[in-house]
Amino acid sequence: xxxxxxxxxxxxxxxxxxxxxxxxxxxxxxxxxxxxxxxxxxxxxxxxxxxxxxxxxxxxxxxxxxxxxxxxxxxxxxxxxxxxxxxxxxxxxxxxxxxxxxxxxxxxxxxxxxxxxxxxxxxxxxxxxxxxxxxxxxxxxxxxxxxxxxxxxxxxxxxxxxxxxxxxxxxxxxxxxxxxxxxxxxxxxxxxxxxxxxxxx
Numbered sequence: 001x002x003x004x005x006x007x008x009x010x011x012x013x014x015x016x017x018x019x020x021x022x023x024x025x026x027x028x029x030x031x032x033x034x035x036x037x038x039x040x041x042x043x044x045x046x047x048x049x050x051x052x053x054x055x056x057x058x059x060x061x062x063x064x065x066x067x068x069x070x071x072x073x074x075x076x077x078x079x080x081x082x083x084x085x086x087x088x089x090x091x092x093x094x095x096x097x098x099x100x101x102x103x104x105x106x107x108x109x110x111x112x113x114x115x116x117x118x119x120x121x122x123x124x125x126x127x128x129x130x131x132x133x134x135x136x137x138x139x140x141x142x143x144x145x146x147x148x149x150x151x152x153x154x155x156x157x158x159x160x161x162x163x164x165x166x167x168x169x170x171x172x173x174x175x176x177x178x179x180x181x182x183x184x185x186x187x188x189x190x191x192x193x194x195x196x197x198x199x200x201x
Contacts, residue, residue, distance in 0.1 A: 047081040051081045065117060086111040152167060
């Protein structure tokens, strides 16, 4: 082995080690990039929205409602799309557990906020279901775009609209949604509470 080859090999190994170290640190410090949505939309909000619509169709246009909170209301939607009714970074096993035990379904275990008390006749612009947690590009943004995408939340509206709202636009969007909910008859405090929920740490 010549000294020239040894030098080239040592440079190559040094660069490879530096790249591996950088990649390792990047993956550890960007968990929302490399979550379950990295390769595919693991929490397809379209499936969740269509499940809610199917429920309304079977219940005179009324979306699911529970006095025990929206987590309990979402559990009523048993259409095989549990993953779609919770969002990125959250585990859908809460559905199976609650249905099996009959216990209350805490909203804190659901990664999507579901707005209760609405029907298919309400304003089609109203967000019915939306992500608590902003993730790179949303659940439908995958590798390689996900590496560079801005944080965003996915939304499903009463009018069957699938939207991706950048986190930078979220304050204005949520303010408009609160206004729409109040106009639809929801108490202001209740409307604001949906948009003040914090995601899990």
